[in-house]
Every structure is written in structure tokens, then in C-alpha cells.
Amino acid sequence: DAGITQSPRYKITETGRQVTLMCHQTWSHSYMFWYRQDLGHGLRLIYYSAAADITDKGEVPDGYVVSRSKTENFPLTLESATRSQTSVYFCASKGDTEPYGYTFGSGTRLTVV
């Protein structure tokens, strides 16, 4: 199906474990983004990517790692999960022609215990 998909939908992990959240888009959009959403903070940008093999930090990158070896995939890894990383994570993509709006995935609800 065309679109942007995130997996898993829900994840519970233990403190200190590594966890990877997956994001896949089918449009070949150049730009992809990871946001986290916490109560009272709206969405905060973690990392973004302007193209394959090009990534850059957003507002809150500490504790996260990203990679983009293929245009369609943009995984987000928590190298050593902490309770403060309990959040809802959203992936988004945007085409690189007109200033179109972003398209968001359905989110991954991550709980670190």
C-alpha cells in the first residue's frame, strides 16, 4: 500500500535495551523526519534526513541514532533506552518540489520500564 508506515505500533522495552523503530515510505520522498510527542510539549524534532545518507540533528537528538541507507527507510534507534524516552514517536516525509505539507505515519507508542 502506498503511504508511510511505522512499526511496531506499540513497544514495551526495559531500561538499557536497544530498540529500533522502523519507518517506511513508498513515495520516494527526499525528506524524512522523526518526532516525539509528549504531553504538554507538542511534537519535537529528533532527527531529519534530506536524502539517503544525509541526516542531521533536530531539537532533541540525544540518546537516538538514525540511518538512511535507502530513500524509503528511516529507522530510529534508541541505543540504551531510558524512562524519559517513553513517548509516542512519529515518522513523517515530505516531497522536495513544492512546499507541500508533511505526511505522518500512525506513530509508535514506546514505553520504557
Next chain:
Amino acid sequence: SQQGEEDPQALSIQEGENATMNCSYKTSINNLQWYRQNSGRGLVHLILIRSNEREKHSGRLRVTLDTSKKSSSLLITASRAADTASYFCATDGAGGYNKLIFGAGTRLAVHP
């Protein structure tokens, strides 16, 4: 820190009434966008207004932008219960082009 600040944080109205949400931002922008989020779901793009535009319409939505005041408003006319959601403004260009920075959102409740 967040670029956009929405006002009010929460809004409760009756069906048929108009809902107005405001957004202020701090630095120069290329465009400003409004998104909607239903509870537990992803964000949906509603409308985009460029920095050289002052007003834009889409169906029951009307967005204004005042770059001199660094503010925008979203008006939803003739609201419906299905409009119940959180609404976010986001600015593009403040932290570098092609990075959206979001405000904390306005929670809208429309009662039948």
C-alpha cells in the same frame, strides 16, 4: 524550544459555532502549516500558507497570517462533532528550511 505557541490550549464549543485558534511564532518563516490530530492517531495536514500570503481558504477552514506580528489564526466555520481533535500550527524555515517546528497545540471539543 518550540517555535509556535497556540492559544487557547483548550476550546469547547457547540456544533454549528465557529472555532478560532491562534498561533504565534518567534522567527522568520517560509511557510506556516496547520495540522489536525485525532486522539491516538497521526497528524493530518490541513492547510499551508506561505510567508507572502495573508489569507487562505480550504472548505470550512480559513487561515490568516500576519508576518509583522508573527501570528496566524485558524478558523473552522460551522463546526461539527467530528472536528473534535487537537490542532497544531507548525512553522517551516525557522530552524532551517524543510524542518517543521510545532507548537503545543489546541484541544478542540465540539459538543452535539
